[in-house]
Amino acid sequence: MLQVQKIDTFSGHRDCVYAIQPSEVSNRFFSAGGDGLVVQWDLTRPDWGEVIAQVPASVYALAYDPEQNHLWLGQNYEGIQVIDPQNKQIISSVQLTSAALFDILFFENQAFVALSDGVVLVMNKEEFAVRKYLKASTQSARCIAINPLTREVAVGYSDNLIRVFGVDDLELRQTLVSHTNSVFSLQYSPDGKYLLSGSRDAHLKIWNVSEEYSLYKDVVAHLFAINHVVYSPDSHLFASCSMDKSIKIWDATTFRLLKVIDRARHAGHGTSINKLLWTNFNNQLVSASDDKRISVWDIKTLT
Numbered sequence: 001m002l003q004v005q006k007i008d009t010f011s012g013h014r015d016c017v018y019a020i021q022p023s024e025v026s027n028r029f030f031s032a033g034g035d036g037l038v039v040q041w042d043l044t045r046p047d048w049g050e051v052i053a054q055v056p057a058s059v060y061a062l063a064y065d066p067e068q069n070h071l072w073l074g075q076n077y078e079g080i081q082v083i084d085p086q087n088k089q090i091i092s093s094v095q096l097t098s099a100a101l102f103d104i105l106f107f108e109n110q111a112f113v114a115l116s117d118g119v120v121l122v123m124n125k126e127e128f129a130v131r132k133y134l135k136a137s138t139q140s141a142r143c144i145a146i147n148p149l150t151r152e153v154a155v156g157y158s159d160n161l162i163r164v165f166g167v168d169d170l171e172l173r174q175t176l177v178s179h180t181n182s183v184f185s186l187q188y189s190p191d192g193k194y195l196l197s198g199s200r201d202a203h204l205k206i207w208n209v210s211e212e213y214s215l216y217k218d219v220v221a222h223l224f225a226i227n228h229v230v231y232s233p234d235s236h237l238f239a240s241c242s243m244d245k246s247i248k249i250w251d252a253t254t255f256r257l258l259k260v261i262d263r264a265r266h267a268g269h270g271t272s273i274n275k276l277l278w279t280n281f282n283n284q285l286v287s288a289s290d291d292k293r294i295s296v297w298d299i300k301t302l303t
Contacts, residue, residue, distance in 0.1 A: 002237075002249055002259045003300040006266050007284065008046035010294040012039060017288035018274050019062035023085065024069050026281040030085065031294055032059035038073060040085060043281050043296060052088045055081070061113070063104035065125070072111065074101030080113065082128065092128045096121060105144040105153075107167060112153055114141035120155055122170060132170055136163050143185050149192035150209060156183025162197055164213065174213050178205055185228045189252065190235040198226030198240055206255055217255055221248060230276040232283065232299070239285060241273035247287055249299065261297060269295060 015034030022029055027043040030052070038053040053073065061074030070091060071083045079095040100116035106125065113121040120134040120141050139158040146153050151167040162176035162183055181200035188195050188209070194216065195207040204221035207213045222242035231238045231252065241247045245268065247261040262268045271290035278285050285297040 001302045003298075003302050004249070004259055004261055004266060005298040005300075006268070006295060007298050008043075008296040010041050010046055010049060010296070011292065012049045013037060013292045013294075015058075015292060016272075016274065016290040017292060017294055018058070018060045020275045020277040020286055020288050020294070021062045021064040021071065022066075022277060022279065023064065024066065026279060029277055029279065029286060030062060030064065030071060031288060032062045032073065033288070033292075034058045036075075038062070038071065038083065041294065043279065043284060043286075046296070052085045053081070053083050053090070061101040061104045063106060063111070065106055072104050072106075074104055074113065076100045080104070094128060096130065100140075102140060102142050103144045105146055107146045107148070107153070110167075112144050112146070112155075114144050114155060116140040118157065120144070134165065134170060136172060137161070140182070142182060145186035145188050145195065147188045147192050147195070147209065152209075154186050154188070154195055156186045156197060156199075158182040160199070160201075162186065162195075162207075164195075176207060176213055176215075178215055178218070179203060181225075185226060185240075187229045187231065187238070190231055196229050196238065198229045200225040202226060202242070202244075204229070204240060219255065221257075222246065225272075227273060228275050230278050232278050233280050234283075236301075237299070239276050239278060241276050241287060243272040245269050245271060245273060245289075247273060247276065247285070247297070266297075269293065 017033040019032045036055040055075045057076040063072040082092040103114040111123040118137040122132040143156040164174040179199040185198035204219045206217040208216040224243035249259040269289040275288045
């Protein structure tokens, strides 16, 4: 049985919050959104927020690099900036594209960047240079997930398809057809056995990786678009969030729904929930919304 309690609400953004990322310390995290602000927050101090960068365009893509303690920021239509959050300095900046940037994900010395023109940029992280342009669709590349065990990268697109590439050869290995609308979120299970996909069609789909990505389960999980899916630190649970203003907590083994977090039950968000971050800090779950607010949830498993 799960017990959910809302702990805090962080407010300070002046527009929708689209991205949340961890920091080098477990009780702090970063957020960014439509106001171009990148803010650092402390889970122990809800009254405190520190602006570490401000850019003139919306930020959908934010990625924390723990090796360098840097933040990669995808500034829509302006390219990528690398920020040192400690000194609040821009380390590198490159105008790579005039497309919107939807996702950034690191693996080893590579950064994978999903763009609205259907391209996935594969960058050398150290050299901050593009190694390859993956163009598999004319419609937006929306989300990226990486399986370190199979060394595969999955990309969800607005043409409703999921394409799986080899990390090393960058060759197309699988094309997954099942969703009826844009794929907004992808997440491999921590053991690498499953790929979870969430779509604008409100379906949560579970794909069996070892059986050539056969569809293992199809769940009508939300009323509207699923924006993000994230696993708990202990891998026993995962959470999904939606345009329907709810967060749902699921059993990661049985894929059974365990809890619904919404406005009526838990004083949740009043508009679309865009991103989740399940932290190592007291198992707290952080959610970001179109309502310009960030909420913090205490998730406890009762025995």
